[in-house]
Amino acid sequence: xxxxxxxxxxxxxxxxxxxxxxxxxxxxxxxxxxxxxxxxxxxxxxxxxxxxxxxxxxxxxxxxxxxxxxxxxxxxxxxxxxxxxxxxxxxxxxxxxxxxxxxxxxxxxxxxxxxxxxxxxxxxxxxxxxxxxxxxxxxxxxxxxxxxxxxxxxxxxxxxxxxxxxxxxxxxxxxxxxxxxxxxxxxxxxxxxxxxxxxxxxxxxxxxxxxxxxxxxxxxxxxxxxxxxxxxxxxxxxxxxxxxxxxxxxxxxxxxxxxxxxxxxxxxxxxxxxxxxxxxxxxxxxxxxxxxxxxxxxxxxxxxxxxxxxxxxxxxxxxxxxxxxxxxxxxxxxxxxxxxxxxxxxxxxxxxxxxxxxxxxxxxxxxxxxxxxxxxxxxxxxxxxxxxxxxxxxxxxxxxxxxxxxxxxxxxxxxxxxxxxxxxxxxxxxxxxxxxxxxxxxxxxxxxxxxxxxxxxxxxxxxxxxxxxxxxxxxxxxxxxxxxxxxxxxxxxxxxxxxxxxxxxxxxxxxxxxxxxxxxxxxxxxxxxxxxxxxxxx
Amino acid sequence: xxxxxxxxxxxxxxxxxxxxxxxxxxxxxxxxxxxxxxxxxxxxxxxxxxxxxxxxxxxxxxxxxxxxxxxxxxxxxxxxxxxxxxxxxxxxxxxxxxxxxxxxxxxxxxxxxxxxxxxxxxxxxxxxxxxxxxxxxxxxxxxxxxxxxxxxxxxxxxxxxxxxxxxxxxxxxxxxxxxxxxxxxxxxxxxxxxxxxxxxxxxxxxxxxxxxxxxxxxxxxxxxxxxxxxxxxxxxxxxxxxxxxxxxxxxxxxxxxxxxxxxxxxxxxxxxxxxxxxxxxxxxxxxxxxxxxxx
Numbered sequence: 001x002x003x004x005x006x007x008x009x010x011x012x013x014x015x016x017x018x019x020x021x022x023x024x025x026x027x028x029x030x031x032x033x034x035x036x037x038x039x040x041x042x043x044x045x046x047x048x049x050x051x052x053x054x055x056x057x058x059x060x061x062x063x064x065x066x067x068x069x070x071x072x073x074x075x076x077x078x079x080x081x082x083x084x085x086x087x088x089x090x091x092x093x094x095x096x097x098x099x100x101x102x103x104x105x106x107x108x109x110x111x112x113x114x115x116x117x118x119x120x121x122x123x124x125x126x127x128x129x130x131x132x133x134x135x136x137x138x139x140x141x142x143x144x145x146x147x148x149x150x151x152x153x154x155x156x157x158x159x160x161x162x163x164x165x166x167x168x169x170x171x172x173x174x175x176x177x178x179x180x181x182x183x184x185x186x187x188x189x190x191x192x193x194x195x196x197x198x199x200x201x202x203x204x205x206x207x208x209x210x211x212x213x214x215x216x217x218x219x220x221x222x223x224x225x226x227x228x229x230x231x232x233x234x235x236x237x238x239x240x241x242x243x244x245x246x247x248x249x250x251x252x253x254x255x256x257x258x259x260x261x262x263x264x265x266x267x268x269x270x271x272x273x274x275x276x277x278x279x280x281x282x283x284x285x286x287x288x289x290x291x292x293x294x295x296x297x298x299x300x301x302x303x304x305x306x307x308x309x310x311x312x313x314x315x316x317x318x319x320x321x322x323x324x325x326x327x328x329x330x331x332x333x334x335x336x337x338x339x340x341x342x343x344x345x346x347x348x349x350x351x352x353x354x355x356x357x358x359x360x361x362x363x364x365x366x367x368x369x370x371x372x373x374x375x376x377x378x379x380x381x382x383x384x385x386x387x388x389x390x391x392x393x394x395x396x397x398x399x400x401x402x403x404x405x406x407x408x409x410x411x412x413x414x415x416x417x418x419x420x421x422x423x424x425x426x427x428x429x430x431x432x433x434x435x436x437x438x439x440x441x442x443x444x445x446x447x448x449x450x451x452x453x454x455x456x457x458x459x460x461x462x463x464x465x466x467x468x469x470x471x472x473x474x475x476x477x478x479x480x481x482x483x484x485x486x487x488x489x490x491x492x493x494x495x496x497x498x499x500x501x502x503x504x505x506x507x508x509x510x511x512x513x514x515x516x517x518x519x520x521x522x523x524x525x526x527x528x529x530x531x532x533x534x535x536x537x538x
Numbered sequence: 539x540x541x542x543x544x545x546x547x548x549x550x551x552x553x554x555x556x557x558x559x560x561x562x563x564x565x566x567x568x569x570x571x572x573x574x575x576x577x578x579x580x581x582x583x584x585x586x587x588x589x590x591x592x593x594x595x596x597x598x599x600x601x602x603x604x605x606x607x608x609x610x611x612x613x614x615x616x617x618x619x620x621x622x623x624x625x626x627x628x629x630x631x632x633x634x635x636x637x638x639x640x641x642x643x644x645x646x647x648x649x650x651x652x653x654x655x656x657x658x659x660x661x662x663x664x665x666x667x668x669x670x671x672x673x674x675x676x677x678x679x680x681x682x683x684x685x686x687x688x689x690x691x692x693x694x695x696x697x698x699x700x701x702x703x704x705x706x707x708x709x710x711x712x713x714x715x716x717x718x719x720x721x722x723x724x725x726x727x728x729x730x731x732x733x734x735x736x737x738x739x740x741x742x743x744x745x746x747x748x749x750x751x752x753x754x755x756x757x758x759x760x761x762x763x764x765x766x767x768x769x770x771x772x773x774x775x776x777x778x779x780x781x782x783x784x785x786x787x788x789x790x791x792x793x794x795x796x797x798x799x800x801x802x803x804x805x806x807x808x809x810x811x812x813x814x815x816x817x818x819x820x821x822x823x824x825x826x827x828x829x830x831x832x833x
Contacts, residue, residue: 025556211631217636230763
């Protein structure tokens with residue numbers, strides 16, 4: 001690690017530029033770019049959410065209600081693509097952008113201009129992808145996994161493939177930036193094993209991103225050449241195999257689901273110690289558990305394909321490898337609980353969301369374990385049980401962690417406290433309605449209701465109606481969140497202190513609230529007692 | 539390694555990232571339109587694509603020019619240098635994974651899908667019901683699948699042009715290393731000679747590969763449509779060729795920068811990054827030579 005530092009060359013040491021274009025489109029500031037990412041993510045969350053509302057409206061009753069089946073298929077496909085690549089991933093990158101330099105005592109990201117490019121690619125990529133909804137032939141409708149041959153029938157394939165290429169370029173550059181920042185920009189004395197768990201989780205996530213986004217790019221490139229240039233990768237008549245696509249896609253796809261949950265683990269590992277007023281239990285075990293999960297993510301991909309007709313040996317291998325993941329995940333859940341044990345706990349909104357995460361994510365983990373069993377999966381595959389499972393890990397998992405992080409760091413970003421009352425209203429409505437929304441889907445799946453259909457047997461009517469009601473109310477509840485954020489940023493009279501939370505430790509709490517435009521231009525002196533994990537010697 | 543001061547370096551604001559995002563969007567938007575155009579109606583997409591590509595080239599030129607000027611201005615300290623190095627290394631790793639997807643496809647097709655179609659092991663029923671007369675084989679005798687996609691073809695023999703190209707790329711790796719040693723020793727003439735040789739070898743490789751493609755299309759009937767053999771052959775060698783093209787252009791730019799005296803004994807990351815990239819392209823070729831041509 002290098003401590004050599006050269007004088008800052010640019011002309012504005014203090015304060016942001018006045019011009020809108022200069023500040024937001026030409027930025028090299030990690031805080032501004034982080035804000036851009038977060039606003040973009042919230043926008044995409046509501047676009048993807050509106051697709052979900054339409055889906056739940058169509059499924060409110062049996063029979064066709066509102067739309068043509070083909071449009072319904074476009075909605076399920078676009079909902080997934082927008083939420084995964086537009087809402088969840090950019091939110092984590094935004095949080096990483098904002099917080100990693102503050103947490104490791106760096107003045108900015110290692111490669112600030114590339115950082116800006118990583119962000120600005122995204123709005124254009126989504127413009128390209130969402131525009132297909134308005135083109136003749138409509139948007140992609142073969143599911144977000146884009147399995148051939150179905151996906152090859154869509155006229156929008158080229159647009160979606162190029163949009164995915166752009167998103168991949170953005171993710172890879174973002175990940176390279178985060179790795180270089182963490183490995184090269186830490187303040188003197190910020191050893192690797194003194195870093196906050198959030199920073200560790202992002203370091204490992206960034207590695208996963210660089211390893212698998214190019215593989216997705218390769219897979220969709222083969223789709224593109226199969227459709228437009230007459231290659232035969234996925235055509236058995238020419239010696240190819242559509243299952244080959246599934247292998248390549250899920251070699252990306254499974255690490256991808258951990259890309260969407262490991263930073264969430266990091267966030268929860270920051271919030272729980274703060275509000276339990278105890279250092280995290282088993283710091284090193286937490287770090288190694290994340291690394292283990294990341295390693296295992298590369299050798300479990302075929303558990304998404306148990307029903308495709310894999311050789312028996314492969315099914316057994318992937319079943320056991322998948323179940324192994326529950327060991328490091330269990331370590332994490334137990335360590336969060338042990339962190340709270342005997343702590344002097346308070347229950348502000350971020351802590352409430354973190355607690356809901358621990359409980360509800362664990363439910364998603366258990367249903368995942370059920371899906372990992374090959375014989376059981378033959379029954380569950382492609383049913384609403386799968387839908388319930390991944391929404392528990394992605395909505396009550398990843399999304400709840402992002403919301404928790406937003407409440408936790410909003411006072412540091414804006415300098416104002418958010419309204420605790422409305423935060424709690426948001427929390428209780430979210431946690432109730434999200435369960436009304438997704439829990440019945442387990443029963444629907446076990447009873448045999450398939451995913452991705454606009455109409456269903458009347459036997460599934462009651463649970464679907466309950467689920468839709470939960471969905472509408474959960475969606476409406478998220479508007480409260482927007483209100484809380486806007487109020488906190490622009491109208492709140494209650495100023496935040498630098499420390500914000502009584503039990504908060506770490507470098508990010510040593511800078512003023514709101515964090516000034518430039519921080520740590522001179523490397524901070526690290527005091528181990530001030531670090532979240534500096535005094536941990538286990 | 540720069541002077542020791544009391545602050546980190548954060549670069550000034552720049553329009554280039556935003557410009558880059560815009561021109562990349564124009565490029566892929568044009569390409570997607572072109573691909574979806576009705577026959578004879580490709581004009582709009584083509585025009586947009588051309589504008590986009592010109593924009594991308596201009597963007598690279600402008601962005602790199604500003605970075606080079608900052609570097610020559612002595613703005614980049616040791617820490618920035620390390621960030622650049624890490625960036626390049628992880629970028630090359632991502633490229634390795636990109637090629638990994640295509641190599642993985644090749645291995646899967648040769649190890650599983652083609653034998654299964656021929657009735658081996660797991661896929662026996664597909665064979666029985668659909669193509670019971672297909673015998674699994676690779677190369678000219680069945681590499682285009684049970685339906686003989688693209689018609690009968692012959693493969694490119696490994697020990698002709700591909701061997702020559704292997705020798706060319708291996709030699710170019712040696713010459714670029716000699717140029718690097720010359721740079722560290724400060725022998726300007728020798729750098730220019732050996733770096734120039736590397737560029738020429740890269741260009742020769744590309745010439746031979748273009749020749750090989752033309753021969754494949756005209757005489758061997760080995761085309762992109764030749765079943766999965768043609769798919770893997772052309773996508774693997776094609777993406778590699780694209781990388782050699784980029785590498786050759788990058789080497790040529792570095793040659794011009796040496797001519798202009800941009801590098802010194804300690805400070806020549808631009809040179810090293812391109813040399814790493816060139817070695818990476820070389821290693822990928824060895825994999826191709828082994829698994830696409832020989833085996």
